[in-house]
Amino acid sequence: MATEMKQPPAYAIASVDHALRLATILQLEGGLTVADAAERLGVARSTAHRLLAMLVYRDFAVRDDTKVYRAGPVLELASHSRSTASRLRQAALPHLDRLVDELGESVNLTVRTGSTTRFIACAECRQALRVGSREGMVFPAHQTTAGLLLLSELTGEELDSTYAGAAQAEVPDMDQLRRELTKVRRNGFALNQGRSERGVVAIGVPVRSGEGAAIAGLSVSMPSVRYDRGRLRPIVAILASAASALEKDLHSE
Incomplete structure (x- = not known):
């Protein structure tokens, strides 16, 4: 039985999409700086900083002493x-x-x-x-x-x-x-x-x-x-x- 192809939502929320993409990058690739995140998403650094701050708040990311963001507890389950x-x-x-x-x-x-x-x-x-x-x-x-x-x-x-x-x-x-x-x-x-x-x-x-x-x-x-x-x-x-x-x-x- 064929599975229905996923389609973008009719009312896509760019900020949610950006946050989910950042979570995926952190999980698959490791650390990101604010500048890295801004470049990957094509957004301003201030926007990237706010997105990363929200991921930290919800435990999807953590920020180390060098200001690099890494996968948080929620994503560490798949760190292997x-x-x-x-x-x-x-x-x-x-x-x-x-x-x-x-x-x-x-x-x-x-x-x-x-x-x-x-x-x-x-x-x-x-x-x-x-x-x-x-x-x-x-x-x-x-x-x-x-x-x-x-x-x-x-x-x-x-x-x-x-x-x-x-x-x-x-x-x-x-x-x-x-x-x-x-x-x-x-x-x-x-x-x-x-x-x-x-x-x-x-x-x-x-x-x-x-x-x-x-x-x-x-x-x-x-x-x-x-x-x-x-x-x-x-x-x-x-x-x-x-x-x-x-x-x-x-x-x-």
Whole structure:
């Protein structure tokens, strides 16, 4: 059963969105100064300071003696995953920027937790019509390019176990999913045509650890009107080259 695509609220509150984005950054990446926060959100330093002060008040953040804000008690429950995500993100950013220049489209780095995926790094292209940043957002794994890549690495038992505890409404058609994952595994890449969002095409390849396990998905997203089927293989080759370069950086640390 398909899960409904999340849509922005009709009356979005910018300050709430900014605060939630800061909480996500603190949880995934570690410390932030007021200047860092202002730059990431594109707001004035005074606004960033007020947002961080509210996160401190509600225990989502703490400020140390050097005036650096870090994840507070509420976010520390997930601190074990922050270092891995932060290392992946920091290593990936230069490669994402180069991919944007080479492909002219927005690119993403995504990880999987259970039956969901989280976008941990994004680089937007500069075209007027583009796929915007989804950094920090969580989606059902079977609806995303990276999710398909990472699910395809699981054994049949592991796949069943992944969805065993999910709510019924969140469980896809497992027979169909197995067929799709077999194709992804055979091809070595995933093609997502409107699966997570109508009018968007995404192509992705896995990023692997030194032991060969897929730890993330590296993907490019574009409006479907710009997708040229004839470019599929060249795009996969460019992504695979970037993934290989990222893996070398990770393994050399």
